[in-house]
Amino acid sequence: MSEQAPTIVMVLAAGGGTRMRSKTMKVLHPLAGRTLLGHALHAARGISPEHVVAVIGNQREQVAEHLAQVDPDVIQAVQEEQLGTGHAVAVGLASLGDEAVGSVVVLYGDVPLLEPETLERFVEDHRQHGRTLSVLTAKVANPHGYGRVVRGADGGVVEIVEERDATDEHRRIDEINSGILAFDLAWAREALRTLGNDNAQGEYYLTDLIGLAVAEGREVGAYEIADAVQTEGVNTRVQLARLAAEANRRIVERHMLAGVSVVDPATTWIDVDVSIGPDTTILPGTQILGATSIGEDALIGPDCTLQDMEIGDGASVVRTHASLSVIEAEATVGPFSYLRPGTTVGAGGKLGAFVEAKNTRLAPGAKVPHLSYVGDGDIGEGANIGAGSIFANYDGVKKNRTTIGAHARISCNNTFVAPVSVGEGAFTGAGATIREDVPPGALAVSAGSQRTIEGWVARKRPGTPAAEAAARAAAGDQSDDAQESPT
Numbered sequence: 001m002s003e004q005a006p007t008i009v010m011v012l013a014a015g016g017g018t019r020m021r022s023k024t025m026k027v028l029h030p031l032a033g034r035t036l037l038g039h040a041l042h043a044a045r046g047i048s049p050e051h052v053v054a055v056i057g058n059q060r061e062q063v064a065e066h067l068a069q070v071d072p073d074v075i076q077a078v079q080e081e082q083l084g085t086g087h088a089v090a091v092g093l094a095s096l097g098d099e100a101v102g103s104v105v106v107l108y109g110d111v112p113l114l115e116p117e118t119l120e121r122f123v124e125d126h127r128q129h130g131r132t133l134s135v136l137t138a139k140v141a142n143p144h145g146y147g148r149v150v151r152g153a154d155g156g157v158v159e160i161v162e163e164r165d166a167t168d169e170h171r172r173i174d175e176i177n178s179g180i181l182a183f184d185l186a187w188a189r190e191a192l193r194t195l196g197n198d199n200a201q202g203e204y205y206l207t208d209l210i211g212l213a214v215a216e217g218r219e220v221g222a223y224e225i226a227d228a229v230q231t232e233g234v235n236t237r238v239q240l241a242r243l244a245a246e247a248n249r250r251i252v253e254r255h256m257l258a259g260v261s262v263v264d265p266a267t268t269w270i271d272v273d274v275s276i277g278p279d280t281t282i283l284p285g286t287q288i289l290g291a292t293s294i295g296e297d298a299l300i301g302p303d304c305t306l307q308d309m310e311i312g313d314g315a316s317v318v319r320t321h322a323s324l325s326v327i328e329a330e331a332t333v334g335p336f337s338y339l340r341p342g343t344t345v346g347a348g349g350k351l352g353a354f355v356e357a358k359n360t361r362l363a364p365g366a367k368v369p370h371l372s373y374v375g376d377g378d379i380g381e382g383a384n385i386g387a388g389s390i391f392a393n394y395d396g397v398k399k400n401r402t403t404i405g406a407h408a409r410i411s412c413n414n415t416f417v418a419p420v421s422v423g424e425g426a427f428t429g430a431g432a433t434i435r436e437d438v439p440p441g442a443l444a445v446s447a448g449s450q451r452t453i454e455g456w457v458a459r460k461r462p463g464t465p466a467a468e469a470a471a472r473a474a475a476g477d478q479s480d481d482a483q484e485s486p487t
């Protein structure tokens with residue numbers, strides 16, 4: 001904790017969010033790779049408070065489980081009945097014990113674009129002015145639904161009036177309460193006890209603290225930010241999509257300014273924790289998700305979905321769906337490749353068109369260029385797997401491994417009945433079914449020599465389209481013979 005850090009950041013997340021019309025709690029909906037609540041917690045942690053308290057209530061098992069996953073140190077305070085934001089903060093403070101002192105910052109769990117730097121400046125402003133209470137405000141084009149910041153003749157904040165309690169004059173005010181407040185803990189503990197709920201919604205309004213503090217002659221002030229979108233909350237899926245697009249626009253712009261070429265920002269979606277090296281180019285229709293990291297000079301896209309991937313310098317990944325895998329430097333993947341968890345494509349290697357890989361390691365320079373399934377395999381350095389080969393990894397009960405030695409040459413359309421291994425530098429023949437280990441340097445063939453049985457279709461499959469086609473071909477041969485006869 002730095003010396004200026006507030007004691008507590010409290011994140012309010014007990015409200016129902018019924019307008020989402022969702023089985024999933026509102027604050028657990030995702031945006032740019034984190035939940036809405038995850039964004040609020042990130043902003044909270046960004047100012048290094050002593051404690052973070054989350055006030056939860058609706059669907060609280062879901063929310064508690066998520067908190068335990070993403071930030072187990074958060075103190076969870078349960079607001080059994082949602083009696084208003086003032087009540088929520090009182091519940092949060094009660095979870096701390098009476099000895100807690102210092103300052104409190106209140107955030108909302110459904111305001112995802114607030115940046116830690118903004119919060120830091122807000123807290124700094126609050127501290128510098130030695131206020132009892134500060135409120136973060138913004139001027140917006142459409143203030144409908146928000147609490148309005150009422151200022152006195154001297155410009156000082158007098159009170160906050162909720163939309164439903166507002167007069168026509170109040171409604172014309174375009175400066176809104178973001179909901180983000182900072183205040184003195186000891187003062188608020190007492191002041192919250194005096195809050196009433198005599199208002200249009202019958203709720204205990206946190207915003208009434210402002211009028212209370214002013215009436216007591218305490219220092220109260222507003223910190224207005226120009227970037228109003230940072231204060232916007234999500235109530236519906238329409239707002240969720242709009243804020244997600246705005247978050248994405250900001251993320252993509254940040255990468256471009258850091259040296260990444262993004263050909264079509266509108267169809268490129270990058271989650272907030274993704275890292276991308278300079279001079280990498282992202283082509284249209286690409287989603288880069290989760291904890292993905294991409295090196296320098298890579299070419300990604302078009303049309304890739306990459307989740308939790310590690311991609312090296314100079315790699316090329318085209319029309320590929322991939323998760324929890326590694327593509328090393330200078331490797332090429334795609335088009336139309338599917339990398340499932342646990343795959344590594346080694347440096348300079350290739351995983352080509354219509355190849356599915358799972359839990360398989362390609363050593364540097366190894367190639368699976370076409371139309372194959374490689375599951376639970378180890379493919380040695382410089383080995384090449386011919387088109388249409390399959391690692392038959394599943395015996396119906398358990399998964400087994402296929403091992404291909406360095407510089408082995410696997411022909412087309414091979415099936416490897418795992419567990420099985422092919423030694424270093426060995427060759428296999430076309431269409432081989434490899435059931436037994438092949439020693440280094442050997443050639444393994446398993447397909448017998450071709451046997452052709454003339455007229456089999458006419459005898460065994462009479463009346464089928466195949467038999468008719470064969471018959472036409474035979475007749476055609478005869479008429480060709482006739483035409484070839486001398487005129």
Ligand code: UD1
Pocket residue numbers: 012013014015016055079081082083084085086087088108109110145146147148160162176177178179204205206207233
């Ligand atoms: C609130 C503010 C309003 C502000 C707006 C900004 C009050 C009275 N009003 O209004 O001035 O402009 O936010 O978005 O504070 N919550 C609880 N427990 C409760 C009630 C709410 O945890 O009992 C949580 C909600 O989950 C949500 C936040 O508090 O995260 C805000 O609640 P909401 O009901 O959305 O407040 P608004 O009416 O939007």
Ligand code: CA
Pocket residue numbers: 233235
């Ligand atoms: Ca709201």
